[in-house]
Amino acid sequence: MAYKPINDQQLRLYMSDLQKHSQRTSAARAGFSERTARRFDANPTLPSNRKIVHGRTVADPLESYWEGDILPLLERDSALQAVTLLRHLQGLHPLAFPDDRIRRTLERRVRQWRALNGPERDIIFRQTPEPGRMAQSDFTHAEELEVTIAGQPFPHLLYHFVMVYSRWEHVAVVLGGESFTALAENLQQALWSLGGAPQEHRTDSLSAAFRNLTADQREDITRRYNGFVGHYGMDASRNNRGKAHENGAVESQNRHLKKALEQALILRGSRDFASIEDYRRFIDILVARRNRQRAAAIQAERAHLKPLPPRRTTDFTETVVPVTRTGGFLVKSIFYSAPSQLIGQRLRVHLYDDRLEAFLGSTLVVSHTRARGRGNGHRVHVINYHHVIHALRRKPQALWSSIYRDSLFPRTEYAEAWKVLQRDLPRRDACRRMVDLLFIAHDQACEAELAHLLADDLDAGRAPDPELLMLRLSPKQTALPRDVAVAHPSLDSFDALLGACA
Numbered sequence: 001m002a003y004k005p006i007n008d009q010q011l012r013l014y015m016s017d018l019q020k021h022s023q024r025t026s027a028a029r030a031g032f033s034e035r036t037a038r039r040f041d042a043n044p045t046l047p048s049n050r051k052i053v054h055g056r057t058v059a060d061p062l063e064s065y066w067e068g069d070i071l072p073l074l075e076r077d078s079a080l081q082a083v084t085l086l087r088h089l090q091g092l093h094p095l096a097f098p099d100d101r102i103r104r105t106l107e108r109r110v111r112q113w114r115a116l117n118g119p120e121r122d123i124i125f126r127q128t129p130e131p132g133r134m135a136q137s138d139f140t141h142a143e144e145l146e147v148t149i150a151g152q153p154f155p156h157l158l159y160h161f162v163m164v165y166s167r168w169e170h171v172a173v174v175l176g177g178e179s180f181t182a183l184a185e186n187l188q189q190a191l192w193s194l195g196g197a198p199q200e201h202r203t204d205s206l207s208a209a210f211r212n213l214t215a216d217q218r219e220d221i222t223r224r225y226n227g228f229v230g231h232y233g234m235d236a237s238r239n240n241r242g243k244a245h246e247n248g249a250v251e252s253q254n255r256h257l258k259k260a261l262e263q264a265l266i267l268r269g270s271r272d273f274a275s276i277e278d279y280r281r282f283i284d285i286l287v288a289r290r291n292r293q294r295a296a297a298i299q300a301e302r303a304h305l306k307p308l309p310p311r312r313t314t315d316f317t318e319t320v321v322p323v324t325r326t327g328g329f330l331v332k333s334i335f336y337s338a339p340s341q342l343i344g345q346r347l348r349v350h351l352y353d354d355r356l357e358a359f360l361g362s363t364l365v366v367s368h369t370r371a372r373g374r375g376n377g378h379r380v381h382v383i384n385y386h387h388v389i390h391a392l393r394r395k396p397q398a399l400w401s402s403i404y405r406d407s408l409f410p411r412t413e414y415a416e417a418w419k420v421l422q423r424d425l426p427r428r429d430a431c432r433r434m435v436d437l438l439f440i441a442h443d444q445a446c447e448a449e450l451a452h453l454l455a456d457d458l459d460a461g462r463a464p465d466p467e468l469l470m471l472r473l474s475p476k477q478t479a480l481p482r483d484v485a486v487a488h489p490s491l492d493s494f495d496a497l498l499g500a501c502a
Contacts, residue, residue: 014032082107134199135163136201139157147271159173163298169257171283173283174353180224198305316352319331320346324343355368355370392435400427449474453473
């Protein structure tokens, strides 16, 4: 029961009743306890006339140590925590402070000292957003969503673009880290989806994008980023390192976005997606639904956006690489295959977050899904079997010890078929059969259909036979129509056409 102070009216009622009733009865009628009644009997002064005395009820355990041991340390560096100071006292005076009994007292004293004598602190000035003024970008980790792709864990980031006024947002899945390429590619896509550019674009300090780069590389990225925002007529700004509230609009939206994704995944009933494209489509639908709720604010903001330039600008990292005799090229220590005709040529590679495109002059000649990292300490290989199948047909035995053999198979069924052939057949026959299977998939453009047939053979315990599989493949529709009607225009029609042009 909450304590309520005794007022003058209660005390007067008690003193009046005490003339006719007992102390217990009088106290009960006045609304307080018999113990309080005895206290008023000893001192009948009205509560309104009593002087309230504030002070300590017990001796201060820090009185002898505050000025000499604690205060000099706080004045030198006010960031010291109370528990650190307590450990310091225990080291200096082990008999006076054998345990942590005074920890709360010390914390209160330190907190009070900071409030009265500590350094000035930063104040967050809340802003009134202006339409079309500012957009903010950020990368946020999404492992907490526990999304899987085809049953495999899918560590990834989400790029998040937010217009501060309308809260219009654009979200993209990022497979690598916080790089300039990921920022530029997705920021550009956000601007074109929005249909205009804000006056200012703010990011965090981009420290992750500059990690492990040389001074020249950092300067190059800074120059490219400034050129990127300049292409869209935006001013670039960054919040101070460690001051996330300066990028508060997108930081706040990060939490709301991941909460919405979490709820949508629960409604979906599964966190597993067949492909990355399916997961991206799932996010796009959710974000589009969230943006529809802001339609009025978005419409008001679009009137203040800058128009987009006539064309997009560079949103990739470019490098020039030679195609070696091993049938490919290296980008960031990862080997990518290329058609054998390109051996000896130098290709311009455009490196995006999730893919790379290689050009010979202005002609796109190679495209690959981008890979990252190393596998068990060995170099990662990204191989398109279409690039090497003709060379393998001439040298099928090279398959056995090829360093990128396991990266050559386009589907898991082909890899399982190789395990069976390797187990059941001599080395020479196993290599020839596997190469023939890959050639059939290439020549007949039946990679998926052949994979289903291979799965049937493996389930039945049969070693795949290319000749028998060829007979089971669906024949191609190559028959030509028997009768082709050709309409011959009359010569008079040409005369009429010339007359109309005269």
